[in-house]
Amino acid sequence: MKSYDTTIARRGADLAGKKVKTSRRRMSRQTRENIFGYLFISPWIIGFLGLTLGPLLFSLFASFTDYNITSRMNFIGLDNFKRMFTIDDLFKTSLWNTLYYVLFSVPLTTAGAIFLSVLLNQKVRGMKFFRTLYYLPAILSGVAVYFLWMQLLSPSTGLVNTFLAWVGIEGPAWLFDPEWTKPALLLMKMWSVGGGMLLYLASLQGVSASLYEAADLDGAGVMQKFFYITLPMISPIIFFDVLTSTIGSFQIFQEAYVMTENGSGGPGNSLLFYNLHMWNNAFEVFDMGYASAMAWLLFIVVMILTIINMKLGKKWVHYEGGDNK
Amino acid sequence: MKKGLIFIISAILLIGTLAGCSGEESVQAEKTKDGKVIVDFWSFWGSETRRPIIEKIIEDFNNSQDEILVKHTYLPWGDIWTKNLASVAAGNPADVIINDINSVAQRAENAQSEDLSKYIDESFKDQFYPHLWETVMYEDKPYAVPFNTDTRLLFYNKDAFKEAGLDPEKPPATWAELEEYAAKLDIKDGDRYERVGFYPLWGSIGAASWMTSADGGKGFIQDGELYINTPKKQEALQWLLGWKERLGEKTVQSFEAEFGSEQSNPFIAGKVAMWVDIGTFYTQIRDYGENMNFGVAPIPAYEKGSGNWSDGGGFVAEIPKGAKHPEEAMKFIKYLTGPEAQKYWAMKNYDNVANKEAAEAVVKELKGDDKYVYEASVKNLDQTQLFPVPVKYPDYQNRINPHIDNVLLGKTKPEKALAKAEKDVEKLKRK
Numbered sequence: 001m002k003s004y005d006t007t008i009a010r011r012g013a014d015l016a017g018k019k020v021k022t023s024r025r026r027m028s029r030q031t032r033e034n035i036f037g038y039l040f041i042s043p044w045i046i047g048f049l050g051l052t053l054g055p056l057l058f059s060l061f062a063s064f065t066d067y068n069i070t071s072r073m074n075f076i077g078l079d080n081f082k083r084m085f086t087i088d089d090l091f092k093t094s095l096w097n098t099l100y101y102v103l104f105s106v107p108l109t110t111a112g113a114i115f116l117s118v119l120l121n122q123k124v125r126g127m128k129f130f131r132t133l134y135y136l137p138a139i140l141s142g143v144a145v146y147f148l149w150m151q152l153l154s155p156s157t158g159l160v161n162t163f164l165a166w167v168g169i170e171g172p173a174w175l176f177d178p179e180w181t182k183p184a185l186l187l188m189k190m191w192s193v194g195g196g197m198l199l200y201l202a203s204l205q206g207v208s209a210s211l212y213e214a215a216d217l218d219g220a221g222v223m224q225k226f227f228y229i230t231l232p233m234i235s236p237i238i239f240f241d242v243l244t245s246t247i248g249s250f251q252i253f254q255e256a257y258v259m260t261e262n263g264s265g266g267p268g269n270s271l272l273f274y275n276l277h278m279w280n281n282a283f284e285v286f287d288m289g290y291a292s293a294m295a296w297l298l299f300i301v302v303m304i305l306t307i308i309n310m311k312l313g314k315k316w317v318h319y320e321g322g323d324n325k
Numbered sequence: 326m327k328k329g330l331i332f333i334i335s336a337i338l339l340i341g342t343l344a345g346c347s348g349e350e351s352v353q354a355e356k357t358k359d360g361k362v363i364v365d366f367w368s369f370w371g372s373e374t375r376r377p378i379i380e381k382i383i384e385d386f387n388n389s390q391d392e393i394l395v396k397h398t399y400l401p402w403g404d405i406w407t408k409n410l411a412s413v414a415a416g417n418p419a420d421v422i423i424n425d426i427n428s429v430a431q432r433a434e435n436a437q438s439e440d441l442s443k444y445i446d447e448s449f450k451d452q453f454y455p456h457l458w459e460t461v462m463y464e465d466k467p468y469a470v471p472f473n474t475d476t477r478l479l480f481y482n483k484d485a486f487k488e489a490g491l492d493p494e495k496p497p498a499t500w501a502e503l504e505e506y507a508a509k510l511d512i513k514d515g516d517r518y519e520r521v522g523f524y525p526l527w528g529s530i531g532a533a534s535w536m537t538s539a540d541g542g543k544g545f546i547q548d549g550e551l552y553i554n555t556p557k558k559q560e561a562l563q564w565l566l567g568w569k570e571r572l573g574e575k576t577v578q579s580f581e582a583e584f585g586s587e588q589s590n591p592f593i594a595g596k597v598a599m600w601v602d603i604g605t606f607y608t609q610i611r612d613y614g615e616n617m618n619f620g621v622a623p624i625p626a627y628e629k630g631s632g633n634w635s636d637g638g639g640f641v642a643e644i645p646k647g648a649k650h651p652e653e654a655m656k657f658i659k660y661l662t663g664p665e666a667q668k669y670w671a672m673k674n675y676d677n678v679a680n681k682e683a684a685e686a687v688v689k690e691l692k693g694d695d696k697y698v699y700e701a702s703v704k705n706l707d708q709t710q711l712f713p714v715p716v717k718y719p720d721y722q723n724r725i726n727p728h729i730d731n732v733l734l735g736k737t738k739p740e741k742a743l744a745k746a747e748k749d750v751e752k753l754k755r756k
Contacts, residue, residue, distance in 0.1 A: 068435050069410055069411075069413075069414050069435075070410065070413050070414055070435050070436050070437045070646065071434075071435045071436035071437075072435070087752045087753070089724075089749060090723065090724070090727075093727075154582040154583070155575075155578050155579045155582045156578075156579035156582060156583070157579075157582070157583065158582075173574075173575075173578040173579075173582075176578040176581060176582060177578065178730070178734065264723075264726070267730050267734070268727050268730040268731055268734060268736075269726075269727040269730070280720070280723065281720075283407055284720070285431075285719040285720045286410070286431075286435060286719075287719075
């Protein structure tokens with residue numbers, strides 16, 4: 001209201017032949033609003049430039065040097081990248097461990113979350129209670145949960161092996177046996193599928209009942225309805241979930257850092273994940289240049305996989321009312 | 326429009342103040358109102374037991390003179406070193422910091438700490454145990470001052486010894502005796518072990534220590550040469566494998582999974598009869614062991630006359646590169662590592678200190694079991710080695726350990742694994 005008043009007042013002043021600052025007149029209302037817009041988001045812009053883009057570009061530069069934070073920063077070209085493939089055997093180990101984890105954790109957690117959400121989408125009494133119950137583990141997170149699981153997975157006194165013993169199975173040593181460390185982490189990962197479940201539950205609620213009614217009329221069975229209606233209808237959410245959890249799984253670090261002795265990567269390096277190896281290089285031996293190179297390689301790998309995912313997604317993701325673009 | 330202008334101005338002012346903050350603070354913090362130089366001291370001793378002890382030492386120092394005021398900042402374990410590194414890089418580090426003893430040379434090489442040679446004379450080093458002083462030297466110059474250390478000893482359960490018909494005053498002296506005693510101390514119920522006599526990889530000791538001990542005290546890397554794949558080290562690894570085969574994978578794993586909490590330490594709980602640990606492990610026996618009847622001895626030698634080797638670690642006080650008041654910082658470090666402060670620290674913490682005079686004075690003052698174990702640990706320092714990280718092979722342990730793991734898991738033979746380990750470390754060498 002005020003600015004409108006002032007505009008009128010200024011016009012009045014113009015008409016009266018009084019001098020008005022020319023710059024003000026040239027700046028249209030649109031430009032002024034733009035300036036204000038930028039000013040309001042400037043904390044974010046400054047933060048992004050200074051705290052994200054800046055370090056990002058710096059680490060790209062550092063990946064071609066022998067940077068060690070305090071004394072060295074000599075340009076060494078592609079030596080860091082060469083070192084990964086020719087000298088550093090732990091690089092291969094860590095990459096393999098990470099790929100193994102991604103390959104199993106993404107399908108397992110996705111399938112688990114869909115399965116749970118379909119179950120919890122039934123119209124049964126007390127469903128709210130079960131929904132809460134299954135979502136709870138997703139709220140708990142972080143180091144406390146890892147410690148809990150270390151207890152649960154303890155070979156002789158842990159709950160998991162005690163339970164297995166009841167049904168006559170002799171449980172493995174989990175985190176102490178290199179063959180079982182990764183399955184142990186996958187088991188732990190399954191405990192927190194509640195987050196994904198919630199997303200699927202929301203999308204399931206959005207599937208139109210009329211589709212199922214029509215299918216009923218055509219005599220479709222439960223499985224047919226699931227595969228021909230439910231899955232296609234929630235496929236955008238599946239796509240989103242697969243994409244984000246693939247990226248997330250590549251970044252696995254905390255679990256291995258907390259659950260292995262001194263963050264070493266476990267017995268026989270079976271839990272030495274890519275990010276853990278990178279962290280060791282950066283903060284244990286201060287080889288920041290090499291760690292930066294590792295970070296950028298991971299970025300490239302994840303980006304390629306995401307592009308492949310996007311391309312493949314077009315074939316199976318069904319957007320309601322959209323033209324699949 | 327007016328409101329907008331005020332907003333812009335205040336935003337600019339805010340950013341200005343934020344940017345100015347850090348610089349101004351450090352300028353202010355250099356001197357107190359009465360003109361004392363403020364020395365910023367970082368340690369990770371923040372626990373209920375340790376914090377009052379270090380702060381008392383600081384207070385004593387501050388009261389002892391009127392030129393310097395030491396200000397203590399506690400930073401959590403782990404964080405302290407990354408933060409130090411960042412502050413060195415930013416050119417605004419603390420004046421004194423407690424750091425790891427085994428990586429002094431690495432930090433010196435990377436220009437992260439100050440050369441102390443101009444602040445101390447030749448005789449200064451005589452106060453400290455020589456094996457500790459060696460670790461602070463880089464290219465013939467000291468880059469830190471040793472503060473505390475530790476050493477590994479064999480703790481054994483005297484009651485269990487009596488029960489098994491062994492002389493409780495005669496602990497095993499060689500590896501052969503260790504095996505013989507351990508077998509006698511085992512108690513089995515069918516396939517299950519109720520008590521394990523001994524297992525060489527439990528407690529505060531690893532495969533590397535046994536391999537060093539077999540090899541006449543020679544570590545993996547000595548004077549720039551690699552001694553990873555030696556016949557004696559292969560033999561030691563095979564010996565370790567033998568222990569695992571004796572007990573069985575399951576027993577080892579299930580015992581290991583129970584370790585960790587103080588109340589259930591398997592030695593204190595009587596589930597393991599002999600146990601290697603550092604001297605301060607005694608305080609756990611004292612606090613949780615309810616009058617446990619135990620003895621301490623040096624870790625058994627490979628064979629008669631080959632020497633009782635033990636390894637140790639510890640911490641140093643150093644001046645980060647670019648500290649504002651190195652001279653004043655050094656005065657405080659001298660006090661911190663001097664006999665008075667070191668004795669106080671040792672008495673209160675039951676910790677092995679780097680200052681010889683202080684350590685010996687503490688032995689005289691303690692009584693009973695306190696004295697018995699402390700004296701043994703001080704005596705053991707003479708045969709204790711430190712394995713500082715070689716500048717040319719900063720990450721060597723991570724390359725060797727997986728191969729040792731693989732041998733102990735029965736996946737490879739010692740010869741093959743150690744040959745591969747040596748090759749991996751060779752590849753790692755920095756020019």
